[in-house]
Amino acid sequence: MKLLLVAGARPNFMKIASIVAALDSHNLRASDRIDYLLVHTGQHYDEKMSQTFFRELDLPRTAVDLEVGSGTHAAQTAEIMKRFEPVLVKERPDAVLLVGDVNSTIACALVASKIVYADGTDASDRTRPLIIHVEAGLRSRDRSMPEEINRILTDALSDLLFVTEQSAVDNLRREGIARNNIHLVGNTMVDTLLRHRARAEQSAILQRLGLAGSDPDNQATLPYGVVTLHRPSNVDDPTAFRNILDALFTIGQTLPLVFPVHPRTVARIQEFGLADQCHMLAPHETIPETKAGLYFIEPLGYLHFLRLMSKARIVLTDSGGIQEETTMLGVPCVTLRNNTERPVTVSQGTNVLAGTVKEAIVQQALRQLNRPVNSKKPDLWDGKAGERIVRIMKRT
């Protein structure tokens, strides 16, 4: 079997890493190998948004780099499609595996669904690759989110759908997807978190930021929070963005907040003239012990970010994956959105939805800081999702 794995944007790399590890382990043991190639669309291309993750997560060299870069949704999606088609024609994989909900996911699903290998193949051969979607079925029911469109369409085109939580099974069934094609397997992002957790403990990020002593016998960590924010609905509209920043400055008076900033958010800070208010920590500057506030830093690599999250008192975010990671780490999470496509993080995990109104964000954050953490690991979030996916792919 020949499999083509596609990754393009930062959150894809953690998911692909678990599948690569499971494939490698399968290929070591079994005689029926699954040969795989990794395609990087280049949707994310900065060192800190891409290459760092390849090194830290032991991802193999990419066989093909489409180098599409940034653009409007239409331009980026179209460019990925144009560059992916010749790869499929050349490689003729039996299956294409896509993860998550970014533009790279839907672009490659569309190409794979319409390709015709044809010429001279007999009737039993596939005329197109099987389309496999990992993290299928999640729905925010908010169609103004580009990711929601990507999810719905990718799932509609997929032959094999691997899901992380029961709500996703229910969503897919409601949309008419055949039960036999849906498999609840757990969470590949959680696989990667569990696999790298011990290594992340070696990260010196807390010392670097002045949040923990450098003396190994005195590892006391000052209470702090972590922020991430990059959704277009939160940062592209100046009023919404200022409102959220106001909330963060207010919470920052209670405990220091560390904010590794996404390139989209950096661009908006400049554009809206907010740079003077947003203090970017210089490379050797630390967070003063006695001074709370909101501290902006460059995007972090996987291990540093995992370490930073795992010791935080609270995480405020509009990311999808971080809602899941905080649930696994037992760290209170405040989601700066009105909805989530990952409801299990609210019903069983540490997550609350605060919306984007200043007062509600501050209120939810203070409540989260003052209540005991009470979370239960969702079913099958046990580090074995990648293995289950490989096992099911083998027999399909």
Ligand code: UD1
């Ligand atoms: C994308 C995904 C989003 C995911 C996020 C994770 C879509 C629709 N959105 O959003 O679901 O949560 O990635 O980060 O696919 N940029 C750089 N360097 C990079 C990449 C981007 O500077 O390596 C800048 C560019 O100015 C670009 C902007 O960031 O225009 C946004 O990048 P883009 O890939 O369009 O979307 P994200 O906001 O990153």
